[in-house]
Every structure is written in structure tokens, then in C-alpha cells.
Amino acid sequence: MTVRISAAAAMILTATIAGCSDPAPKNEQRLPPVNPQAASLQEGFSTLDRLIEAAKREGSLTVIGLPRDWVNYGEIIDSFSDEYGIKVNQVEPAASSQREIEAAAQLKPDVFDLSLEVAVANAPMFAPYRVQQWQDIPDHLKDYGGRWYAGYGGYMSIGYDPRKVAAPASYADLLKPGYSVSLPGDPRQTSAAFNGVMAASLSGGKAEAARGVEFFGRLKKAGNLAATERTASVVVDWDYHNAERAAHEANGGQPGWKVAIPGDSVLSAYYVQAVSKSAPHPAAARLWQEFLFSDRGQNLFIKGYARPVRMEALEMRGTLDKELAARLPVTNAKPVILTIPETDTAKTYLKREWALKVR
Known part of the structure; x- marks a missing residue:
């Protein structure tokens, strides 16, 4: 009699354990196979x-x-x-x-x-x-x-040395005596330099290549266009580059580089x-x-x-x-992003006109 009870109990216990362990593998089986090529x-x-x-x-x-x-x-x-x-x-x-x-x-x-x-x-x-x-x-x-x-x-910005020039309130200020302005490369070859030209051209929230080229032509004529960044007191570049330079100089213990994003609109x-x-x-x-x-x-x-x-x-x-x-350059300007057709048209214009008008 005792043996029969133990056997029955063992069967019940085994069934109970099996029943308790069933859900985990079933749940696992419900997940589909991994597909590393999937779109989400x-x-x-x-x-x-x-x-x-x-x-x-x-x-x-x-x-x-x-x-x-x-x-x-x-x-x-x-x-x-x-x-x-x-x-x-x-x-x-x-x-x-x-x-x-x-x-x-x-x-x-x-x-x-x-x-x-x-x-x-x-x-x-x-x-x-x-x-x-x-x-x-x-x-x-x-x-x-x-x-x-x-x-x-990022936003296109004006990085400047406050020990040499006053904080520019607009791109037009860069035409004033004493400013020495540089781009981070040739705008016909370097994306940041191209966008610097387009940023300077913003008017009414719209960028226009002809206006940008004309502006840099005026800078050149005024003697305010520097040959290299090393000799410039101003660099028109993305704010993440100018802000990093400002932070680097500040960490060196010198009150150096500052960043300005002037205007009601900013190229982004x-x-x-x-x-x-x-x-x-x-x-x-x-x-x-x-x-x-x-x-x-x-x-x-x-x-x-x-x-x-x-x-x-x-x-x-x-x-x-x-x-x-809080470390990012402050601005309330409205971001302006060039469309692909606008970018293509502007780059074609610069390749044709830059050497002729910025001498």
C-alpha cells in the first residue's frame, strides 16, 4: 500500500514539474528566427x-x-x-x-x-x-x-579671436577694416568651405550662390580674405569645429577663440x-x-x-x-537646409565663377 502511494505521488510530482516547465520553451518557440537583414x-x-x-x-x-x-x-x-x-x-x-x-x-x-x-x-x-x-x-x-x-x-558659424577683432554682429561686419577672414579650404572642393560661402549669402532665409561669391569677392578686394586659417582672425566654419577650438583654447588657460552665429537664419x-x-x-x-x-x-x-x-x-x-x-553656441536663428537641387546648382555656379570673381 505504501509503495503504491509513493509511486502515485511520484507520478503526480513528475507531471507537475513537467507542466511548470512547459511554458518557457513554448514562449521561446513563438519568437521567429533572427534575420540580420531585416529592416527593423x-x-x-x-x-x-x-x-x-x-x-x-x-x-x-x-x-x-x-x-x-x-x-x-x-x-x-x-x-x-x-x-x-x-x-x-x-x-x-x-x-x-x-x-x-x-x-x-x-x-x-x-x-x-x-x-x-x-x-x-x-x-x-x-x-x-x-x-x-x-x-x-x-x-x-x-x-x-x-x-x-x-x-x-551643425550650424555654420563665425569663429573669431576677440583679442584681435570685435564680435561680428553680421557677416557684413567682416568687410570692416581689421578683419582677416578664412574658409576651411577651397569652396569648390571642401564641403565646409562651400557651406561657408552659402551661409554668408543668406538673405530672407534663402541662400544664393551668386550672392555668396560676390560677398567673398568684396572681402578679397578689401584685403580681408586671409590665405590660410593660421593667419586669420576669423574662420567661417561649422559651429562644432569652432566650438571645439574655443574649448581647446579655454582648457589651455587662455581666453581665446569665440563663436558667433549672427542673423535671423542660419545655414544648417x-x-x-x-x-x-x-x-x-x-x-x-x-x-x-x-x-x-x-x-x-x-x-x-x-x-x-x-x-x-x-x-x-x-x-x-x-x-x-x-x-x-549648454556648451553649444547659442542662437535663436531659424535653421535653413539646402535641398539637393539647390546644392547641385550652387556647386556648379562656384566651379564656374569662383576663380573669376574671387581673385
Whole structure:
């Protein structure tokens, strides 16, 4: 009798244990297989943890055109690698946007960081992927199909040495005696210099290449156009470059470089992110995008004096690092972003007229 009771009890206990353990594997089975080529986290991985696991199995990520001293990319790369244990291979860090595209077949990067016009022109090279914060990115700064999307940007600014010149209240002030003005390169070849010319041309919220070229022609005629940045008291450049220079000089204990963003409108531009359609590490590439667009990643861009695309959303949700944001140059100007046709038309004009009118 005792033996029968024990056997029955054992059967009940075994059934109970089996019944209790059934739900876990069933729940696990309900998750679809991982698809590293999917166009969203939900479609390809179901959860962020599964994306992280897939990326860790790949073990590596290859990036191109990301100098460590550019908008804090050094810390961003290190933070990503430390967080997920994924090795980040940096190839051709000084590559321009166009060079990134040209070198892709040989160097096989997983992700791209590109100017808007280069991204649009080469969209077929990119795999669609919408990050979790997709709705925070303004419609005019992302591809409808998810192939590219703005990550960070900046405003064109006037950096100046207050020990040599007064703070300029407008671009027109740069025509006054005593100013020595430089661009960061040849505007026919360098994107920042091109945008400097277009920024100086803003009138009524609209940029016009002819007006910009004419302005720099007047600077040249007045003797106010410097040959190099080293000899200039003023540099027209993106605010993240000028602000970083100001911070560097301040850290050196000298009250040096200052940054001004004059006017009611300011020229703005963004760099966009994209996943390579032939990425050797597709899961790591998608995890990289999720990291860049996370609150942490976006705040790390601010630390590099760039303006993250989700800045307004961060502020609304209380996740903006206010101490870092307070270091950005202050302005109430309305951002103006050139369209692709406007950029193409302006660049064609500069190539034709710059040498003739700025001598």
C-alpha cells in the first residue's frame, strides 16, 4: 500500500514539474528566427537583447570615414565596443563621403557616415533599417524607405579671436577694416568651405550662390580674405569645429577663440547614417545604428559639439544632458537646409565663377 502511494505521488510530482516547465520553451518557440537583414529591430530580432546576441556572435564592426577627433567619434566608438564587447575596425578615418563610397567594394565597411547629397546619390548601396527612434527624426532628414537618416549636424558659424577683432554682429561686419577672414579650404572642393560661402549669402532665409561669391569677392578686394586659417582672425566654419577650438583654447588657460552665429537664419546641414547592403556584419551594423540614435549615443554627439537629430525629442523627454547642451553656441536663428537641387546648382555656379570673381 505504501509503495503504491509513493509511486502515485511520484507520478503526480513528475507531471507537475513537467507542466511548470512547459511554458518557457513554448514562449521561446513563438519568437521567429533572427534575420540580420531585416529592416527593423522588431522584424529581424524581436528584442534588443536578441540583436545584441547576434551582433556579439559576429564579433566585429567595420566603420569608415570616422576620425576619432570628429564630433567625439573616438569616445562613441570606444563606448560601443566596451558596452557590447564588439571590436570596431576603423578604416580610412580621413575619407570624405565620396571616398567612402568609392572604397566600399574594396574595404567592405558595415556602415556609412555621409553628407546628405552623397547618401541620396548612392541610396541603392544601402540596406533599409529603421531604428527604434525613427519617429523622432524629421521627415525631411530621412529616406522614406529607411535607407539613410540624419544622425547629427551643425550650424555654420563665425569663429573669431576677440583679442584681435570685435564680435561680428553680421557677416557684413567682416568687410570692416581689421578683419582677416578664412574658409576651411577651397569652396569648390571642401564641403565646409562651400557651406561657408552659402551661409554668408543668406538673405530672407534663402541662400544664393551668386550672392555668396560676390560677398567673398568684396572681402578679397578689401584685403580681408586671409590665405590660410593660421593667419586669420576669423574662420567661417561649422559651429562644432569652432566650438571645439574655443574649448581647446579655454582648457589651455587662455581666453581665446569665440563663436558667433549672427542673423535671423542660419545655414544648417546634417550627416546621415546608413547600413551597407553588403555589410559583412549585418547585426553589428544594425546595433551600431541603435546605439547612435539612443539617448546615450545622441548625448555623446553633443559632447563633441554636434547637434544630434533627436535633440528636441531628448529635451521633451527629459533625457537631454543639459550640461553638455549648454556648451553649444547659442542662437535663436531659424535653421535653413539646402535641398539637393539647390546644392547641385550652387556647386556648379562656384566651379564656374569662383576663380573669376574671387581673385
